[in-house]
Amino acid sequence: MFVRDYMTRNLITVDKKTGIFEALEIMKKHKIRQLPVVSAEGHLEGLVTEKELLTVSPSPATSLSIYELNYLLAKMTVAEAMVKNPLTVTTDTTLEEAALLMREHKIGSVPVMEGGRIAGIITVTDIFDALVKFFGYGKAGTRLVIESRDRVGLLADVTQVVKEFGILILGIISNAKENGNVEIMLRLNTGDPAPLAAALESRGFKVTYIN
Template structure:
């Protein structure tokens, strides 16, 4: 799965001369938390709800309402936006996108194809993608198995499940140490007992069933 499969295409943009109060109002209306900033059709930055709220005065401020409104009316998006935001291209994998966002502690990235803004990918899109990866929206049974890390371990497991005429909706590997791994397997059955019995008979401990 690639960024192009999960991103929001043709994202709403805002100009750098937009007052920050107008930007906040637009985010509230559209229920979004970030807006790409453009100048004459060219991407120049990114502004987020968090950054806009950071520059708005605290309720504890000694400024009067009139003074606050006056100051805020003079501030524009270009003063608080992130310049040169981190971007990815549509062919970036979702795994890479998640890693980039995590390492840079950001909640979204703009998607560029050459010099053209074609989309935006957010934390919510990442979560939705991984939910789909793991088949979490499908009715299934979740098994946690303990196996030795060796060549052919997954093949042996899938052979057993296939022979039981059960399909697999997802497999995740969690390494415990150099020799053992936990396999989290989602199988398309609501009666896992026969499979569990067969797995344990083959020397594959079932640690959890849910």
């Protein structure tokens, strides 16, 4: 799964002269939490988040009255709050690479570049949506989990049994366990998995979950 298939393409952007209050209003209106900061030529100059805008304040704040503080805040722009030279990925980056990058740097979004220009943005929410789609949550079908000793040809043997029953496989996920076994989750286009489960059990596969 690649970033290009799940990123947000219709970007809402601002330039670095945009006021922080205006940027917050844009985020509120469009229900987003980050804004790429782009130059008039279309080059990415930074990234500003709702959190950064809400925590920005002029210095020294302690010597200002509330009116002076609000006046200075109204004059501040996103250039004073944005992250310059933010981490980026490309449209060919895999979702797992993007997810790992966000986790390592504790960030919630990454601009997506293509040909030196910004093409979109990928967020933690986008990655969650991709996982939900991949698992087929809320869609018709059956989830069947098998546990077996890991070996060469294991997946081919499992899918061969499914093929014999003429059942369409909608998705497969495998998870290696510390004991040397592997769990295989099959998302199947069937409402009656019992005969298939019995056949798998008869061939030495342990069916641990059916839903």
